[in-house]
Amino acid sequence: MEKLIIEAGRQERHYWRDLWRYRELFYFLAWRDILVRYKQTVVGVAWSLLRPFLSMVVFTVVFGNLAGMPSNGVPYPLLVFAGMLPWQFFSNAFSDAGNSLVGNSNLISKVYFPRLIIPAGSVVVGFVDLLISGVLLGCMMVWYGYAPDWRILVLPLFLLIAIATSLGTGFLIAALTVKYRDFRFIVPFIVQFGLYISPVGFSSSVVPGNYRMLYSINPMVGVIDGFRWALLRGQCEIYWPGFFVSLGVTLVTLLSGVWYFRRVEKTFADLI
């Protein structure tokens, strides 16, 4: 048996191995959140279908019918829903992760485990919701008689990027919320704001060419464009330079999120 040494400021040498060892706790926490999420609701899991569906209807009416935005030949509801899918995933994961540490303060002040598990668990819960609404997208595609082509095989890659974005921002916001509870009020605002500056209700091709680079700093732009490209037979072209900017921002967010989280992790129990 290996000896464990606890010392001030000592970086846990086996942190990542510990993370692996605690994977069961990770499953259980995610499982708990999924079980509890729709307890005592009347419609239950249908909520994860209803919310994106209703938003899709509103966005289709507002952007497609009233504003008459271009749809690149794709049925407008499909265009919106293909963007709504990653956006809902991100916004749910992001806001749940933000509150996750504070919401689990009793665990944090009483038991040791790698704290990364908690916000990561929120991302898993969001992911399950994503899968459920994915079924709805499938139904819609059948309804419109719209079959995706080979590009759908690349979708897992974009899913990974979406997960990385959610994890990175989730870690950052969770760690910040422990110390500065102000972020509990900032997060809903970011989510609301982000919905309008991300190409959810419209295709990002409406953004003027010389602004697209700047626009792509929002990591969700790359993710949403990628989803549309993969799901909609490439009818929504990806602006590749912008995509790589988004990807770069995602990676930086993920790394800095993990770095910041790890740096302040040990003070959580004292602050919470």
Add this chain to the structure above:
Amino acid sequence: MSEIAIQVEELGKRYVISHQRANGDGLRHLMQETLTAPFRWFREKKAKGCNSGVSHTEEFWALKNATFDINQGEVVGIIGRNGAGKSTLLKILSRITEPTKGRITIDGRVASLLEVGTGFHPELTGRENIFLNGAILGMSRADIGKRFDEIVAFAEVERFLDTPVKRYSSGMYVRLAFAVAAHLEPEILIVDEVLAVGDAQFQKKCLGKMKDVATQEKRTILFVSHNMAAVSQLCSKVVWLHEGSIKEIGATDQIIRSYMECRLSQTSERRWEPEQSAPGDDRVRVVGARIVQNGCVTGVVDINLDFRIEIDFITFQHARNLLTGVNLFDANGQCIFNSVDWRDSELQTGRFCKYVTIPGQTLAEGKTSVLIRAVFYEPDVMSAVIPDALVFDAVDSEHPLTVRGHYKDSWPGVVRLRLTWSDAELVSTCSKNKLKDLL
């Protein structure tokens, strides 16, 4: 087999407490700090030689210089008053918080149980919670599955396994929670005060289980408790913490005896000198306190007669709504009551004396300790909190109205109140025949 399981070397934990709670740790505070930082830096640099660093934060060592070893298979009790650093020590050992200095070497898998039912979710059923709680305490799914029946039998909740725990009675809840924890199989078990919950019978069962774990399975256990009876039953060795440092380590009986003696040595009068360092802050300092009965300062109080607790304090600025208060504790550390002077008050600067009268026939016999507090309500500042400021012996006298009457043996109860009983009223009479039947 006397290999060392836990080696603690010069362990220390510092907390920084900010006195201005109103400012807090919020973003506004951060912004304010950031904006004023350059000026502050400049000012501090200017004032460097003058040694006038006025800071509104204070360092506080919850644990300092703790050094001890625990051998494998030992059951060690950790005792000390509230705030002595016991929980801090356990939190560091269980890796919940990081030490500020020092080093710990642990040989073996640790499981800590700082609270019963950590992570229980009220919406989940008993069955689901067993798995969840087990995972939180570090058990694998396979382990829990293997011991599931044992856990359920120990908790006596078979019939309610598929009921959400929010519908459980508090007793069932605690039983289930302890049952999961009791079936952990770590090499080192760290337990904090978990026996303080549940009914007496269940407490006994838990204690028995812990004893089994210790003696039969030869595990190393660290056990924090205020319950001296439990400590002396379980532990072979005791670490006594006092104000963050280790006061004594040794054989259980000896340490418990000196702990009890020291904790409650009579203090009928206290004077804090010099006044500048008396407990308090720059607004108010408590400089003296005493117990007075029949006009004399005394460490032995007759519980049948009124007595008073007098507090001397100095205000350094105009003090609005200074709340003074006392808590009385019995020998087991149980709070008997809390009293606060809530009246609005305006005090000019100066030296004051204030007293509170505790009526006769309130307290029970035994060592009683007094905690004194001076608090401002707005903003919320604890200027002085002095545990065990005074300690006195409460004794029953040959008073004609003593509550115990002629009964001389032990008389239970935390308080001893004289209550009024009504006279017996005749409800119905029984005939002699009926009486015979009854008998």
